[in-house]
Amino acid sequence: MVLWLTLKEKSRSLIHLFLPPSLHNLYAVAVNxxxxxxxxxxxxxxxxxxxxxxxxNSISEHPPWLRNGPSTDNMASVRAASRLLPKRILSKTKxxxxxxxxxxxxxxxxxxxxxxxAQVSNDISTQYPVVDHEFDAVVVGAGGAGLRAAFGLSxxxxxxxxxxxxxPTRSHTVAAQGGINAALGNxxxxxxxxxxxxxxxGSDWLGDQDAIHYMTEQAPAxxxxxxxxxxxFSRTEDGKIYQRAFGGQSLKYGKGGQAHRxxxxxxxxxxxxxxxxxxxxxxxxxxxxxEYFALDLLMENGECKGVIALCMEDGSIHRFRxxxxxxxxxxxxxxxxxxxxxxxxxxxxxxMVTRAGLPCQDLEFVQFHPTGIYGAGCLITEGCRGEGGIxxxxxxxxxxxxxxxxxxxxxxxxxxxxxxxxxxxxxxxxGPDKDHVYLQLHHLPPQQLATRLPGISETAMIFAGVDVTxxxxxxxPTVHYNMGGVPTNYKGQVITxxxxxxxxxxxxxxxxxxxxxxxHGANRLGANSLLDLVVFGRACALTIxxxxxPGEKLSPLKPTAGEESVANLDKLRFANGSxxxxxxxxxxxxxxxxxxxxxRTGSVLKEGCDKMDAIYQTMDDLKTFDxxxxxxxxxxxxxxxxxxxxxxxxxIHSAEQRKESRGAHAREDFKDRVxxxxxxxxxxxxxxxxFDQHWRKHTMSYVDPKTGKVTLEYRPVIDHSLDEQDCAxxxxxxxxx
Amino acid sequence: MSLLRFSxxxxxxxxxxxxxxxxxxxxxxxxxxxxxxxxEPLKKAKTPQGRFDLPEEKSKDVLEKFPDxxxxxxxxxxxxxxxxxxxxxxxxxxxxxxxx
Numbered sequence: 001m002v003l004w005l006t007l008k009e010k011s012r013s014l015i016h017l018f019l020p021p022s023l024h025n026l027y028a029v030a031v032n033x034x035x036x037x038x039x040x041x042x043x044x045x046x047x048x049x050x051x052x053x054x055x056x057n058s059i060s061e062h063p064p065w066l067r068n069g070p071s072t073d074n075m076a077s078v079r080a081a082s083r084l085l086p087k088r089i090l091s092k093t094k095x096x097x098x099x100x101x102x103x104x105x106x107x108x109x110x111x112x113x114x115x116x117x118a119q120v121s122n123d124i125s126t127q128y129p130v131v132d133h134e135f136d137a138v139v140v141g142a143g144g145a146g147l148r149a150a151f152g153l154s155x156x157x158x159x160x161x162x163x164x165x166x167x168p169t170r171s172h173t174v175a176a177q178g179g180i181n182a183a184l185g186n187x188x189x190x191x192x193x194x195x196x197x198x199x200x201x202g203s204d205w206l207g208d209q210d211a212i213h214y215m216t217e218q219a220p221a222x223x224x225x226x227x228x229x230x231x232x233f234s235r236t237e238d239g240k241i242y243q244r245a246f247g248g249q250s251l252k253y254g255k256g257g258q259a260h261r262x263x264x265x266x267x268x269x270x271x272x273x274x275x276x277x278x279x280x281x282x283x284x285x286x287x288x289x290x291e292y293f294a295l296d297l298l299m300e301n302g303e304c305k306g307v308i309a310l311c312m313e314d315g316s317i318h319r320f321r322x323x324x325x326x327x328x329x330x331x332x333x334x335x336x337x338x339x340x341x342x343x344x345x346x347x348x349x350x351x352m353v354t355r356a357g358l359p360c361q362d363l364e365f366v367q368f369h370p371t372g373i374y375g376a377g378c379l380i381t382e383g384c385r386g387e388g389g390i391x392x393x394x395x396x397x398x399x400x401x402x403x404x405x406x407x408x409x410x411x412x413x414x415x416x417x418x419x420x421x422x423x424x425x426x427x428x429x430x431g432p433d434k435d436h437v438y439l440q441l442h443h444l445p446p447q448q449l450a451t452r453l454p455g456i457s458e459t460a461m462i463f464a465g466v467d468v469t470x471x472x473x474x475x476x477p478t479v480h481y482n483m484g485g486v487p488t489n490y491k492g493q494v495i496t497x498x499x500x501x502x503x504x505x506x507x508x509x510x511x512x513x514x515x516x517x518x519x520h521g522a523n524r525l526g527a528n529s530l531l532d533l534v535v536f537g538r539a540c541a542l543t544i545x546x547x548x549x550p551g552e553k554l555s556p557l558k559p560t561a562g563e564e565s566v567a568n569l570d571k572l573r574f575a576n577g578s579x580x581x582x583x584x585x586x587x588x589x590x591x592x593x594x595x596x597x598x599x600r601t602g603s604v605l606k607e608g609c610d611k612m613d614a615i616y617q618t619m620d621d622l623k624t625f626d627x628x629x630x631x632x633x634x635x636x637x638x639x640x641x642x643x644x645x646x647x648x649x650x651x652i653h654s655a656e657q658r659k660e661s662r663g664a665h666a667r668e669d670f671k672d673r674v675x676x677x678x679x680x681x682x683x684x685x686x687x688x689x690x691f692d693q694h695w696r697k698h699t700m701s702y703v704d705p706k707t708g709k710v711t712l713e714y715r716p717v718i719d720h721s722l723d724e725q726d727c728a729x730x731x732x733x734x735x736x737x
Numbered sequence: 738m739s740l741l742r743f744s745x746x747x748x749x750x751x752x753x754x755x756x757x758x759x760x761x762x763x764x765x766x767x768x769x770x771x772x773x774x775x776x777e778p779l780k781k782a783k784t785p786q787g788r789f790d791l792p793e794e795k796s797k798d799v800l801e802k803f804p805d806x807x808x809x810x811x812x813x814x815x816x817x818x819x820x821x822x823x824x825x826x827x828x829x830x831x832x833x834x835x836x837x
Contacts, residue, residue: 178828178836234816242813246823247836267800267817267830369837379834383825413837454819455799455831480837526828526836 128566130317135161135287136550138307138322140294140349143171144270144533145512146328147277152541153324154284157550161320163289163309165344165636168278172330172342173533176270179246179262180226180530182219186240187260190251192216193727195261197253199528203521204663204673205696205732206362208718211490211517213727215528215535222534223263231276233263247526248737262527270530292318293636294348296565297325297508299356300557304494304507307352308562310569312636315629317569319562321554324507324544327353327494328537331482331513334640335648337435337586337593339479340369340377344640349514351643353486354650358496358505359700359713361516362484363647364655367524367664368598370416372478374436376463379478380456385409387452389441391420392472393428399437414598414666417477421599424476431474435593438472477598481529483520483664484651486510487700487715490517490722492540497700497715509544511536518698518717522663572638573629577621581638584622587615588641588648596652601668605656612652616645616708645708650701653710660695673735680734691716696732799831 135158139150142164150162164171183192196216200207227233227241234242246262265272291312298306298319306321332347333339350360371380371391385391390398390409403419404411411419420437429435441449441456446469449456460468488494492515494508511517512533519532595608619642626634660674661667674695677686691697691714698715721727800819807814811821822828827837 176836177830232815235814237812237814242811242816244821244823246828262823264817266815267822369834371834379837381825381829381832381834382827382837383829384832386825452820453829453832457832458799459832 128317128570130319130562130566133161133318133320134554135159135320135322136548136552137161137324137326137544138163138320139326139328140164140307140352141171141328141330141512141514142166142168142278142288142290143328143330143512144173144176144273144277144530145515145537146171146326147274147281148534148537149326149328149509149511149540150286151277151281151284152538153326153544154281154286156541156545158324158544158548159285159287159550161287161289161322162281163292163294163307163320165291165293165312165348167290168281168288169274171274172345173274173530174271175340175342176273176530177268178530179244179264179269179527180223180273180534181247181249181261181525181527182223182243182263182531183216183259183261184220184223184241184243184263186236187243188251190259190261192219194251194253194256194259195219195249196721196727197730198249198259199519199525200521200730201254201733201735202248202523202525202528203519204523204735205521205675205730206365206518206662206698206717207521208490208518209721209729210718212519213721213723214490214539215517215519215532217722217727218535218538219531222531222538225538226273226276226534229276229280231272232265234266247528249525273530273534289318289320293639294329294352295569295639296562297352297356298557298561300555300561302505303555304356304505305555305557305561308565310636310639312631315632317562317566321557322507323548323552323554324509326492326540326544327486327508327510327514328512329514331485332644332647333479333482335588335592335644335651336366336479336597337589338372338374338377338476340372340379341479346640346643347482347514347647348640348643349510350485350650351646353494353508353510354646354703355705357702358494358508359487359702360485360647360650361487361698361700361715362518362522362654363482363651363701364658364699365483365520365522365664366479366596366651367481367483368413368417368477369480370413370420370477370598371439371475372480373460373463374431374474374476377478378459378463379480380439380459380473380475381453382413383453384439384441384456385416387448388444389439390443391416391475392438392440393423394430394434395428397428399423399428417598418666418668420475420477421597425594425599435590436474436476439475440472441468442470442472476593479597481520481524482513483516483522483524484699485514485516487698488515488517488536490539491543492517492536493543497713502715509540511540516698522665524664568642569635569639572622572624572642573627573632573635575622575624575638577623579618579621580623581634581641584615584618585637585641585644587618588612588645591615592648592652596648596655598666599668600655600666602656602659605652608652609656612649613708616649619645646703646705649708649710650703654699654701654712657712658695658699662695675732677732679732 137153137158137160139146139162142162146162147168150160153160183190183195196212199212199216200209236242241263243260244262245258245260249259249261251257251259292309293312294307294309296308297304298308304325306319307325308319311318327349329349331341331345332350333341333345334343354360369379373380391400393399400409400419404415423437424435427434430438457468460466460473464473466473486494488510489502492509492511494505494510495502496505515536517536591608591611595604622638624634624638626632655665658665659670661671662673676689676694676696677683696717698717700713700715702711719729721729802818808816822830827834
C-alpha cells in the first residue's frame with residue numbers, strides 16, 4: 001500500500017530539521033507500507049512528470065548521495081532511484097517511456113546545457129568542481145532587454161544561453177506599469193524626428209544623439225513588432241494602437257503642442273511586455289540557466305570570453321565560454337535606502353564590468369521621485385498634492401510654504417524633493433529615526449479622495465499601514481531609475497574611451513537599464529525606458545548577427561580563468577568577521593540616502609564620500625552564517641552587497657566631482673548647467689570653453705576593487721546624429737518646459 | 738527511514754486531530770444554538786466540506802471595468818481601468834505613481 005503525503009507548509013518546516021538541504025524542496029512523499037513496515041520511500045520535488053510519479057528531469061535534482069557521479073545518462077539516475085523502490089512501484093516506472101524520463105524539455109534545470117559540451121574540470125579548485133559550457137552567445141539577465149537579445153540571437157541561429165538569477169517573468173521589468181513611447185502617428189500626425197528632439201531635450205543634452213536617433217527611428221517598428229508577438233496594446237475605435245499624451249512629448253520640435261505617443265496595455269505594460277517576450281523566446285532554442293548568479297566576466301587581453309556563474313540550486317560553478325556576451329542585468333536602485341526597485345536590483349552587470357577593469361558611465365545621474373512610501377518604496381502620485389494634499393514635518397508645519405511661497409506643494413518635483421531632504425537634514429523629520437516626512441490627506445473630504453483618487457486608501461493601507469482618511473502617509477524621496485551604466489555605442493557594443501577615441505571592447509555588449517548608450521542622458525523621460533529595452537536588446541542581437549556567424553570557433557581561454565571569482569566566493573562563504581551583511585548594507589543605504597540623494601552640495605557629498613570609503617573598508621570584516629553551498633542566500637546576498645558597494649562608491653564620487661546641475665543631478669552650490677558655451681545668451685562672440693572646463697561630458701568611472709579607490713575620466717557627448725541629412729542634430733539650448 | 742515514518746505518522750495524527758476538532762466544534766454549535774438563539778448564532782467554522790455552500794463574496798475592485806472594456810470618453814479599447822492614469826502628469830494607478 002502506498003501512502004502519499006503532500007507536505008503542508010507546517011510539516012515542511014518541521015521536516016526541514018531532519019532532512020539534508022538538498023531535500024528542502026520536498027513536495028510530497030510516497031511511503032510504501034506493508035504491515036506497518038516501510039518497504040520503500042520515494043519523494044518528489046517539482047516539477048512532476050506526466051504520470052505524477054517520481055521522476056528527476058536531470059541529475060541536478062538528485063541529492064548528492066543519489067548521484068552516480070558526473071554521468072550524463074538519465075537512465076542511470078532512474079536506475080539509482082529504482083533501487084529505492086519496491087517491486088510494485090518499480091513496475092510502474094518501467095512502464096513509463098524513456099522519453100518521459102528525459103523530460104519534456106531540458107530548458108530549466110539541465111545542468112549540462114547541450115550535453116555534448118558539458119565537462120567537469122578540476123582546474124580551478126578541487127573543492128569547487130567547475131562545469132564548462134560553450135555557446136555562441138551568452139546573455140546575462142532575463143528582463144525585457146535580456147529576453148529580447150536572447151531570442152533575437154536564437155532567431156539568427158546562434159546557440160544562446162540566458163543566465164539569470166531570477167525566473168525571467170520575475171525580473172523587475174514586470175513592475176513597469178507605464179506605457180511605451182513610439183511615433184506611430186495614430187492619434188495625430190507624428191514624426192519620429194519630433195520624438196528625437198523631445199528625448200534630446202529631456203536628456204539635458206547629455207544624451208548621445210546618434211543613439212537617440214537610432215532609438216526613436218526604430219521605435220514604431222519595435223512597437224509594431226511587439227504587437228505582432230502578441231502584446232495586447234489598447235486600441236482606438238479603428239483598431240489602431242491607442243496613444244496618449246505622456247512624458248514631455250511634443251509636436252513640431254516643441255512648438256506644436258502636446259504629442260500623443262504613449263502606447264500601453266491596460267494597467268500593466270511592463271508585465272505584458274515581459275510575458276510576451278518570454279512566451280516568444282520559448283519558440284526558439286535558447287538554453288535558460290535560471291537561478292544562476294553571474295559572478296564575473298572572463299576577460300583575457302581586454303577581450304570578453306564569457307561568464308562564470310554560480311548555480312544557486314546546487315552550488316556548482318559554471319563557466320560559459322562564448323564569443324559574445326550581452327549584459328542586461330538592470331539597475332542598482334538598492335544602493336539607496338528608499339527605492340522603487342526590487343530587492344534584486346543590485347547592479348550586478350555594472351559591478352562585473354568594473355571588476356574587469358572597464359569603466360561605468362554617468363552613474364551620478366539617478367532619478368528621484370519626491371513622495372515614495374517610507375519602507376515600502378512605492379511612489380505616491382503627484383495627484384495627491386494636486387488634489388490638495390500637503391507635506392508636513394515633525395512640527396506639523398506645511399514646510400513647502402517656506403521653500404516655494406507661490407507654488408507651495410505644487411512646486412516641481414526636484415524642488416519638493418530638495419525641500420523634504422533639507423527638512424530631514426535639519427532635524428524636523430518624523431518617525432523614530434527622524435528620516436522622513438508626512439503627506440497629509442485626511443483634511444480632504446473622503447468622498448473627494450474616493451472619486452478623484454480611487455484606490456489610494458487601499459494603497460496606503462497595504463503599503464504604509466495607515467488609514468488615509470485619518471493618518472498621514474510617511475514619505476521620503478525615492479530612487480526610481482538609474483540613467484547611468486555600462487557605456488555602449490548605438491549598436492550596443494561596450495566601449496572604453498582611450499586616447500581621445502571610443503574603443504570597442506571585443507565580445508562584450510550591453511542593453512537595457514544596465515547599459516548607458518546614453519539615450520536618457522541626465523534625465524529619463526517617462527515611457528522611454530521600456531522602448532530603450534526592446535530597441536537596444538534587438539540592436540545587440542543584430543550587431544552580433546552582423547559581425548559573427550553561428551558556430552564560430554571560440555578563442556582559447558586559460559584553464560584557470562575565473563579563479564579569482566571562485567576565491568572571492570570561497571572567502572565570503574567562510575567569512576568570519578564581526579559585521580553582518582545586513583548591517584553593512586543598511587549603513588551603505590542610509591549613507592547614500594543621506595548624502596547622495598536629492599540634496600547635493602559640496603560639503604554633504606564630500607562627507608558622504610569619506611563615509612562610503614570607510615564603509616567600503618568594512619567589507620573586509622563581514623560575517624556570514626551559512627557555510628553550505630546549496631542555495632546559500634547569505635552568500636548570494638553578500639555577493640550582491642559587493643556589487644552594490646562598487647556602484648555606490650562610483651555614484652557618490654562622480655556626483656561629488658561634477659560641479660554643475662544638470663537633469664537629475666542638482667547641486668545647491670552649483671545651480672547652473674556649465675556647457676562649452678553659455679546657451680542662455682547669443683552665441684556670437686562667445687569663446688568655446690576647453691573640454692576640461694565645462695561639464696557637458698560623460699563621466700567614466702573606474703574602481704580598484706581591492707582598495708575602493710575611484711578614478712574618474714571624461715568622455716565627450718556625441719552630438720551628431722546617424723544621418724545629418726535625414727535627421728539634423730539638435731544644438732544645445734536652455735532646457736525649459 | 739524511521740524519521741520519515743515518524744513524520745508520516747505525525748501528519749496522519751494531525752489530520753485525524755483536525756477532523757476530530759471540526760466535528761467537536763460543529764457539535765458544540767448545534768448543542769448551544771438552542772440556548773443562544775436570541776443572540777447572534779455562533780459562526781460555523783469554514784470547513785473544507787462547507788466551502789462551496791456560502792455564495793462567495795466577490796471582492797470589489799476600486800477600479801471598475803468599463804462596459805465591453807471600452808472607455809466611453811476616449812473610446813479606447815482595452816485601456817487602463819478607472820480614471821485616466823496620466824491626468825496628473827505622471828502615470829498613476831490606485832494612488833501609486835508608476836512612471837513620471
